[in-house]
Amino acid sequence: MSCPPPSPEVCPQVCPPPPPPQPCYVKPVMRCLHHAQTVRTLWEAMLLCAVGGTCVYFFIGVPRKAAYRDFYARAEFEDWGDEMARKGLFQSVPKEGLKDNQQMKSK
Known part of the structure; x- marks a missing residue:
């Protein structure tokens, strides 16, 4: 008795698939990280301080300077001072001297 001949379709040799490539993650730099x-x-x-300071200057400072400039350009300080002196708000201004000053203005 003889052995049967081997079948021509023996299990074909199958190579295992190659391992997947390593992901390209950047390794963290741990030295001097802090x-x-x-x-x-x-x-x-x-940078944030510079931006904030610039915004405060342009949105608050510049309009405020313009408002003060307009106020002092249109202000009538002598008239306001005379009015407050007539009301008796200034202790250092005698009322008698104020009356003479008013008479001089009216002439």
């Missing part, structure tokens, strides 16, 4: 984060935070803080 220093780098602190420097970055300080630069961000300085």
